Amino acid sequence: MRIVIATAMFMLAGLSAAYAQPCEPSDGRSAVMLSSREVAGNRDYNEVLEGPGWTFQLKRAAHGWDVRLLDENGLDLTQMTPPLHGPNPRQLYGWHFRNADNTGPNTGDVNAPQGLRLFGFDPALTGTGGFKPSSDEGAMDQPGRGALTIEDMGLADLEPGQKARMNYLKFNVCMTWPKTDKEKQKEAAEVAAMTELSKVTPELIEMMGDCGLDYQTYQITPYLTPVELGGDFDADDAHDQAVPIIRKADDKRGLFLCRAGTWGQVVGMTGRMGAHLTPAYFDNIDWWSLHTGPAGQGAGGTPPPALKGDAILIGKEGASSVLIYWTGETYSAYWQGD
Structure with a gap:
């Protein structure tokens, strides 16, 4: 048996203003709309939400599916949605839509949620091990809000005396939540990257091209900030420059170092530098700075090198760092440690 549900049937008079808002991001809040999704048979439904990294899940149950929103550790953030006893809006079960003796549609004699399912979730549950409230009071006053609408469904086990089972579901779901620290950090990084991208000026591109940067193969890309470091790498009293680059063919990261606007060299793309530095290290670095003075x-x-000029310090936050320096003939690297 297949039942088509009209959206108008689900506009409940008691819906709060929070759930009546459009499914769009707003100041300080993220939103996602999953439209016309389907699941059938004994399968689970899983979809990762870009941004927070959570997984929206419909977990297969005996009579249908259970709504879950799992954090990156698999903890269900919706677990406080009331009521904690009895039919819950997160339970999408076939018998919710049948009358008490399973002879026809539910006309109100079975107390169960229908086509619109409202659920709450709290990102702060991450790391708590699964806190459960002692009562229903205040459980719905959560920062995350979800609204799932059933668009279409199929039911089985419709014989009198049986408990109806949902075996097909078409749905949409809107979820909104305060932006997580992870999302805020990502946004800040994107803003910083856009700011640095604006500093990849035609003049900088021309200067690096004049120094030998092959734009058929490479591209200046501000995955490090600032997008340009200036110093005197070879101690000849001329101004030298360094920019972060990627290889267009595979987005491999490296650096382009230009001495005196004339002699350029790509580092970090191929071959080992010094005793330990491999090209893979460059794909994980997230900061750099100019190093002046002797090496530590x-x-x-191994003893530190005697630097001929300024060096470049590269690293990953909270991890090791490496000095890149001019030897007199080429660039080499010296591992500084954490």
């Missing part, structure tokens, strides 16, 4: 003692126990 590194983590490997």
Whole structure:
């Protein structure tokens, strides 16, 4: 048996203004709309939400599906949705739509939610191990809000005395929540990247091209900030420059170092530098800075190099860092440690 549900049937008079808002991002809140999704048979439905990294899940149950919103550790953020006892809006079960003796549609004799399912969720549950409230009071006053609408469904086990089972579901779901720290950090990084991208000026592109940067193969890309470091790498009293680049063919990261606007060299793309630095390290770095003065003692126990000029310090936040320096003939690297 297949039942088509009209959206108008689900406009409940008691819906709060929070759930009546458009499914759109607003100041300080994220939103996602999953439209016309389908699941059938004994399968689960899983969809990862870009941004917070959560997974919207319909978990297969005996009589239909259970709504879940899983954080990256698999914790269900919707677990506080009331009522905590009895039919819950997160339970999408076939018998909710049948009368008590399973001889026809539910006309009100079975107390169960119908086509619009409202649920709450709280990103703050992450790391708590699954906190459960002692009562229903205030459980729906959660920062995350979800509204699932059933568009179409199929039911089985419709014989009198049986408990109807949902075996097909077509739905849409809107979820909104306060932006997480992860999303805020990503937005800030995107803004910073856009700011740095604006600094990849035609003049900078021309200067690096004059220095030998092959734009058929490489592109200046501000995955590091600032987008340009200036110093005197070879101690000849001429101004030298460095920019972050990617290889267009595979987005491999590296650096382009230009001495005196004339002699350029790509580093980090191929081959080992120094004793330990491999090209893979460049794909994980997230900061760099100009190093002036002598090199400090590194983590490997080998004596630090005698720097001929300024060096470039590259690294990943909370991890190791590496000095890149001019030897007189080429660039090499010295591991500084954490």
